[in-house]
Amino acid sequence: xxxxxxxxxxxxxxxxxxxxxxxxxxxxxxxxxxxxxxxxxxxxxxxxxxxxxxxxxxxxxxxxxxxxxxxxxxxxxxxxxxxxxxxxxxxxxxxxxxxxxxxxxxxxxxxxxxxxxxxxxxxxxxxxxxxxxxxxxxxxxxxxxxxxxxxxxxxxxxxxx
Amino acid sequence: xxxxxxxxxxxxxxxxxxxxxxxxxxxxxxxxxxxxxxxxxxxxxxxxxxxxxxxxxxxxxxxxxxxxxxxxxxxxxxxxxxxxxxxxxxx
Amino acid sequence: xxxxxxxxxxxxxxxxxxxxxxxxxxxxxxxxxxxxxxxxxxxxxxxxxxxxxxxxxxxxxxxxxxxxxxxxxxxxxxxxxxxxxxxxxxxxxxxxxxxxxxxxxxxxxxxxxxxxxxxxxxxxxxxxxxx
Numbered sequence: 374x375x376x377x378x379x380x381x382x383x384x385x386x387x388x389x390x391x392x393x394x395x396x397x398x399x400x401x402x403x404x405x406x407x408x409x410x411x412x413x414x415x416x417x418x419x420x421x422x423x424x425x426x427x428x429x430x431x432x433x434x435x436x437x438x439x440x441x442x443x444x445x446x447x448x449x450x451x452x453x454x455x456x457x458x459x460x461x462x463x464x465x466x467x468x469x470x471x472x473x474x475x476x477x478x479x480x481x482x483x484x485x486x487x488x489x490x491x492x493x494x495x496x497x498x499x500x501x502x503x504x505x506x507x508x509x510x511x512x513x514x515x516x517x518x519x520x521x522x523x524x525x526x527x528x529x530x531x532x533x534x
Numbered sequence: 535x536x537x538x539x540x541x542x543x544x545x546x547x548x549x550x551x552x553x554x555x556x557x558x559x560x561x562x563x564x565x566x567x568x569x570x571x572x573x574x575x576x577x578x579x580x581x582x583x584x585x586x587x588x589x590x591x592x593x594x595x596x597x598x599x600x601x602x603x604x605x606x607x608x609x610x611x612x613x614x615x616x617x618x619x620x621x622x623x624x625x
Numbered sequence: 626x627x628x629x630x631x632x633x634x635x636x637x638x639x640x641x642x643x644x645x646x647x648x649x650x651x652x653x654x655x656x657x658x659x660x661x662x663x664x665x666x667x668x669x670x671x672x673x674x675x676x677x678x679x680x681x682x683x684x685x686x687x688x689x690x691x692x693x694x695x696x697x698x699x700x701x702x703x704x705x706x707x708x709x710x711x712x713x714x715x716x717x718x719x720x721x722x723x724x725x726x727x728x729x730x731x732x733x734x735x736x737x738x739x740x741x742x743x744x745x746x747x748x749x750x751x752x753x754x755x756x
Contacts (some may be wrong), residue, residue: 553643581642
């Protein structure tokens with residue numbers, strides 16, 4: 374059974390029982406339904422639905438932290454007179470393969486400050502990234518591969534918990 | 535309208551002025567690179583406008599203005615993308 | 626009061642983005658400043674607005690604006706960066722290495738991936754590429 378559809382049915386039920394179908398009730402119902410499904414997950418069979426969401430929350434935390442740190446760094450660089458930047462354009466070999474994963478990865482790389490994805494090679498094997506703070510090339514590549522790409526491939530994998 | 539809000543408005547206005555000045559003072563000689571530099575400034579101006587509208591909505595306590603910001607956030611990038619595509623292809 | 630402080634932080638980051646766009650020495654770094662600091666600043670402003678109104682419909686609206694921005698601004702940055710590289714925008718003289726050099730086919734705009742064994746040689750930067 375698809376957990377997501379179950380969850381939506383639970384949300385609708387909650388909203389109907391509350392007497393009014395509006396956005397507030399539906400959202401509250403969705404969260405309550407999620408908790409109920411989490412409690413009942415043994416009876417309904419394993420699914421990636423729960424581990425995925427927990428991972429997603431972890432990822433959001435990681436992303437916010439990255440965003441804050443490097444924005445402050447960039448702001449410091451812009452506001453002080455001289456530049457401390459060490460920009461490079463590096464080719465990051467890709468291990469994620471599908472178009473959707475590459476799109477998400479490129480967008481996330483562009484959003485984390487200090488890195489900007491410029492282009493994907495035509496055979497989808499390398500992503501060209503402009504990095505502002507790159508002391509040496511291998512470290513910059515490793516940071517992108519171990520940071521963002523690991524998260525993306527983790528989140529898109531279809532393993533059961 | 536408190537002091538802090540005035541200060542925020544001032545910062546955003548200063549940002550606008552800076553970007554406009556930068557738009558007129560592009561250093562490049564090549565016309566494509568010049569146009570790209572201006573496209574970057576225009577893109578930032580769209581984002582600044584979204585921020586400005588949000589601030590305006592809060593200061594004047596008008597929720598409706600957030601809808602304007604939403605529409606702007608949806609369509610602002612289309613112009614930039616079209617512009618970039620044109621500059622990439624065209625001569 | 627808390628909302629106002631958040632909005633001030635947001636406005637400050639947007640000002641930093643504008644200053645970055647005005648000051649940064651090459652097109653790619655200006656793009657970086659544009660995409661990141663500006664999006665970050667709008668995020669703070671919207672958070673401030675959501676706290677100020679403190680209403681579910683408004684929070685959802687602010688979240689929607691943020692999601693639209695986070696989905697669209699990297700696309701715009703990618704298109705501009707790609708066009709800038711193809712147009713031959715000069716890199717800053719402090720740029721340390723450039724893996725993209727020589728990888729584009731300027732007729733078809735096809736991009737080859739770099740073979741693993743052929744490591745990039747240190748190149749002179751700050752010059753304009755020829756097409």
